[in-house]
Amino acid sequence: GNNLAIGELIIIQADVNMITGTTPFNFTVSLPSTGELVFDSTSTRVSFVQPGLTGLSFAVGNTGDASNAGRTVSWISSSSVVSSQTPTLSARISFELAVYVADVAASTNGKQVSVTASFDGGASPAKLNQNFPIRIVLPVLTQTLALSPTSNLQAGQSITGTFTWSHVSAPSQAPAYRLSAYSA
Numbered sequence: 001g002n003n004l005a006i007g008e009l010i011i012i013q014a015d016v017n018m019i020t021g022t023t024p025f026n027f028t029v030s031l032p033s034t035g036e037l038v039f040d041s042t043s044t045r046v047s048f049v050q051p052g053l054t055g056l057s058f059a060v061g062n063t064g065d066a067s068n069a070g071r072t073v074s075w076i077s078s079s080s081v082v083s084s085q086t087p088t089l090s091a092r093i094s095f096e097l098a099v100y101v102a103d104v105a106a107s108t109n110g111k112q113v114s115v116t117a118s119f120d121g122g123a124s125p126a127k128l129n130q131n132f133p134i135r136i137v138l139p140v141l142t143q144t145l146a147l148s149p150t151s152n153l154q155a156g157q158s159i160t161g162t163f164t165w166s167h168v169s170a171p172s173q174a175p176a177y178r179l180s181a182y183s184a
Helices: none
Strands: 009-019 025-030 037-039 045-049 065-067 072-077 090-101 112-120 127-136 141-148 160-167
Touching (some): 009 025, 009 112, 025 090, 090 127
Antiparallel strands (some): 025 112, 045 090
């Protein structure tokens, strides 16, 4: 599945197969409003445009227009999209959607979130709504502290402590960053 830990990136390939003559072209990708997922704005882009298509207001490499505090990216073209090639019945445009899990309070272990892609090419069947599920997997750790020596202590004697962290159980295999230890 698409299990991601904080900071991990996934690149989703989304293909839009559309009928030529489509007006307007509107491909929109949305993230949850709670902030667990964030677009990598330099890697979310158009990755392929079928040769011979005209009428698009964007090209390969275009990173789209962000809105909704960066939670939505859209590619919109109000002109009719046509093909100079035959057959002209369908055309393909591909997008790379680069998304990572943010270090926010809403990113909890086992939480299911989705990247939602929608395409509106005017009349049916040129419509699409697709969810790309992601499961957030965080480290679940247990901590032990071993002290030495533990008996026959003398005033002023040093005590050595060793902290050990271990994953509690599967699926807790995600790296643990910014781990801190305190001793009173």
